Amino acid sequence: MSLVIVGPLAFDAIKTPFGETDKIVGGAAVFAGLAASFLYDNVKLISVVGEDFGDNIEILQRRHIDTSGVEVIAGGKTFFWSGKYHNDMNSRDTLATDLNVLADFDPKIPDSYQDCDYLLLGNLTPRIQIDALDRLQSKPKLIVLDTMNYWMNSALEDLKAILKKVDVLTINDSEARQLSQEYSLVKAAAKIAEMGPKYLIIKKGEHGALLFSEGQVFSAPALPLADVFDPTGAGDAFAGGFLGYLARVNTINFSNMKNAVIYGSAMASFCVEKFGSQRLETLTQEEIAGRIQQFVALSRFEISE
């Protein structure tokens, strides 16, 4: 049994009010993979990089992540994204998006990945998400799809096709409103459920996350932070932590889903503490356990009457 993540590996150049970076390692697969690796020990990646990615793959291998599904294109250049965050850290401008080898990404599934029980289809062209899923010989126990407004604008039919095949969708609140054409998130959740996913997670950044399923709803807080250093990858770290927890407990029900949302939120809260994947690279199990206790303290109340 394994947890497989399909998603981009990238170089990112990031400007925030706290500083800026040259090209550092990024991409959904890095953030999700690192986050998942702290909760589950058989994590495998499917991605593509250019020859320039070089030794950076060791960031993943040091966390015992299987990278045999990461294709290296000889002479190719790795996907590059550059962005600048505004003072509120909630909005950003994209300065550059050079798809490079990602433009022709054709996901290949090593035979050793066919034991996949937990699949994360990270934010990518819906067509590639469909191809990756079709190439698995048996349907995973749980499929999580992450996507964004860009694909709702440019590839809505493919997105609707993959939505029919997944169990969990993670998007943010404005994307939920766009996809459903409903302002109320309760109504949005009901409409999105009709599109396929049994579980919907609406990510609200500093306002936490909502989990909807079959008339039930759970509200997870976000940890109030003194400093958000770099929001890049927080949503991917959330998805990795979420699915890593579920793979570990290996039982799908609403109660475990709620806990998984808390673990995802915890991993996202670490991610934003440093630039890029730096914080996730150095995380310890003790720090994670402590952060989970912070989430318990943050949200627990006891009304006795």
Place this chain on the structure above:
Amino acid sequence: MSLVIVGPLAFDAIKTPFGETDKIVGGAAVFAGLAASFLYDNVKLISVVGEDFGDNIEILQRRHIDTSGVEVIAGGKTFFWSGKYHNDMNSRDTLATDLNVLADFDPKIPDSYQDCDYLLLGNLTPRIQIDALDRLQSKPKLIVLDTMNYWMNSALEDLKAILKKVDVLTINDSEARQLSQEYSLVKAAAKIAEMGPKYLIIKKGEHGALLFSEGQVFSAPALPLADVFDPTGAGDAFAGGFLGYLARVNTINFSNMKNAVIYGSAMASFCVEKFGSQRLETLTQEEIAGRIQQFVALSRFEISE
């Protein structure tokens, strides 16, 4: 022992995407008073109305609220506010603000109100809040102040003076940022604590509320609602429910404060279900108990490892 609320009584005319009202009863004192009356049975109001308010005072008296501190100005006209909510229900345009008798509001404290242990200084000119507090012969056990950005812009020195004298401040997130000049709510809370209030409640509407005190933080969810019919008064209903709960349990600590935030959130969630104070007028204890259980289900998770 009593719970005293100082705040405006008003006529409101409201337009929302769901409809519009002629002049209906409104004002912070109505919403806060009604909400508090379901949780504590000795609620007293200090306010001012014009002769045109007439029998509307019975809305409060039917809930056994003491209105002997509501001054009626012969020949005067009651404060009138009119607003139009946008489709997102989070932003609104003010169409009219006719202060009328509120312009010369000089709060008078009946002798029978001098048993006040719990005081809510509803959203008003800070100068009037100071006067009301000064006219109480003994300091209440707990003083809650509600205010808004308008007073930060127009009466900051008076606001800072009253902040030094109160225990709890309730404001929204953008107001917390404005008052503290800090974007991070954690840093904002630390700065505002230095201004006086031991407890800070940051109201975030559909995103819930945060309670800060002495390095502790609690995040209360908002109940996801299919329809928000009219947001007017939600913040006042929150404050009334919050203080009503604390008066009932009559012990001030962080644990009770957390519960009080949940009760306040529950009363706010009822308030928005109909126009004006209609929903609060017809509420039952059974409905409140059921709503509290919804908040428990919404936020409870059990991580055993």
